[in-house]
Amino acid sequence: MVQFIQAQNVGLAYLEERFSLQLAEDEAFFTEWFENLPEITDLEKQELDRVKLHFLRLVKYPPLSEETVKLVVLSPLLNLAGFYDEPFYIRGEQSIEISAEDEEEVIRGRIDILVIQEKLWLLVIESKRSSFSLLEAIPQALVYMLANPSQDEPTFGLVTNGSDFIFLKLTKNNQPKYAISDQFTLLKRKNELYQVLSVLKNLSQSLS
Numbered sequence: 001m002v003q004f005i006q007a008q009n010v011g012l013a014y015l016e017e018r019f020s021l022q023l024a025e026d027e028a029f030f031t032e033w034f035e036n037l038p039e040i041t042d043l044e045k046q047e048l049d050r051v052k053l054h055f056l057r058l059v060k061y062p063p064l065s066e067e068t069v070k071l072v073v074l075s076p077l078l079n080l081a082g083f084y085d086e087p088f089y090i091r092g093e094q095s096i097e098i099s100a101e102d103e104e105e106v107i108r109g110r111i112d113i114l115v116i117q118e119k120l121w122l123l124v125i126e127s128k129r130s131s132f133s134l135l136e137a138i139p140q141a142l143v144y145m146l147a148n149p150s151q152d153e154p155t156f157g158l159v160t161n162g163s164d165f166i167f168l169k170l171t172k173n174n175q176p177k178y179a180i181s182d183q184f185t186l187l188k189r190k191n192e193l194y195q196v197l198s199v200l201k202n203l204s205q206s207l208s
Contacts, residue, residue, distance in 0.1 A: 007096075007109025007143045008136075015142055018100040021176045030169040030179035032156070037198040038205065044080055048193040051076050052186045055162055066112065069127045069162035074113065077193070081200035087117050087208055096147040111144045121148040122207050124157045134159050134166050134183065142178055145170040156203055163187055165196045 015021040024030065040048075054072050058064055078084060094111040115123035126141040128134070137159040145155040145168065157168035167181040181199070184192040 003105045005105055005107050007107050007140045010107060010139050010143055012139050012142075015139060015146070018105070019146060019176055021142065021146070021178060024177045024179040029171075029177065030167075030181065032169065032202055032206065033167045033181035033199045036202070037195075038201045040194045040198055040201075044197060045191075045194060047076060047080060048191060048197060052191050052193060055186065059163075064162060066127050069160065070112065073162045074125065074127055074160065077197055077200060078113075078115075080197055082204040082208070083115050083123070083200070088115055088122070088204070089117075090115055096144055098143060098147040107143055109140065109143060114144075117207060120150055120153055121145075121155055123203065124148075124155060126157070126159045128159070128161045134161060134164055137161075138166065138168065138180065141168060142170065145178075146172075146176060148172075158200075165192075167199055 012021075051073055058068060058072060078090070082088075083090065091114045092112065094114045095108070096111060097106050097108050099106045111124055112127045113123075113125035114121060115125070124141055124144045126137050126144065128137050141157045141159050145157050148155045148170075151172050154169055154171045157170065159166050159168070163186055165184040168178060170176060170178045184196050186193050
């Protein structure tokens, strides 16, 4: 009998065992988050400062839901990065199912935001409420990235709780490998949303 597992209940150890997922040790595996990043304009910085101000204002009135995080933080970032423009399009709440070969366990879940170019998944975004640890969101995002039907192209991911951000990269090829970026936060005096947008713009430009 097939057993169904919810994606939010899956850990890295499970993915390593069932899908042979490996952490890439070579820094050159995932350079998109720190190399040759585009500049952020003064106008974009002003917009990101407003995003930070709005988020910090809302945090004073908990709880801050996933939907609010998507509306207040993610939507402006994706817009500024160009993911609302051609050749991309966005789907929200995309259902997925994935299972390892010869396994009677199926993982089910819903991707919060999926950025697609033609039939290629480019960016999987998992947003969480403001009090949620990103370490718990990483395995869930990797499940969704593993569900990408493309075997040849890398899939990029972003997990955020509104204040903190981590980028991910996954390749499948012969064996699935992943890497994660440093963690960015808008809680520092220097607004690290600038860097988050710069990474998103870099992905948008390189994938378009």
